[in-house]
Amino acid sequence: MLEIEKIHHVAVICADYERSKQFYCHTLGFKLVAEYYRADRQSWKADLAINGDYQIELFSFPQPPARPTQPEACGLRHLAFRVQDLDFSVTQLTAAGVKYEAVRVDPYTGKRFTFFNDPDGLPLELYEERA
Template identity: 90%
Template sequence: MLKVEKIHHIAVICADYERSKQFYCHTLGFQLLAEHYRAERQSWKADLAINGNYQIELFSFPHPPARPTQPEACGLRHLAFSVRDLDLAVTQLAAAGVKYEAIRVDPYTEKRFTFFNDPDGLPLELYEESE
């Protein structure tokens, strides 16, 4: 059996690189570790981190196809991010003009969560966890 240690990163393709970089860095608080323009692909690649941990590769490509359905397409359903204070987090989302679903409670863990979308409609989740 293959011994996977951890998830290294998640790759996200966006339609508007600057808009998505702004969203992930300024709205969600990711740190931009590195940024490269790949001329042969007409593509940007950014490495983003949370608390110093490399998490997301943000890519741009000319004319990427749209997500086929929302959110139950085959493949990756959504990305979930931990927060300590969900009420504060949704207040900050709202202040940034990001719409989010009503806060719900996970029936299995009894933790609160909500869903929202990135600029390209990728489903994202905030999941409240205490230390």
């Protein structure tokens, strides 16, 4: 068996690189760690981190195909972020003009969560786990 320690990063392809970079950095609070233009692929790549931990690779490609369905397309269903205070987090989403689903409670853990979308419709989740 492999000895995997943790998830290193999640790669996200976006349709509008600047719009998505703004969303992930300014709306969600990721820090831009590195940014590269790959001329041979006409593609931007950004490395984004939360609390100093590298989390997301944000890619742009010319005319990427749209996600076929949401959220049950084969492949990544959604990307979840742990938060300490879900009420504060949804207040911040509201202030940024981001629409989110009604807060629900996980029937298995009793923890609260909500879903919302990035600018390309990728389903994202905020999952509350208080310390």
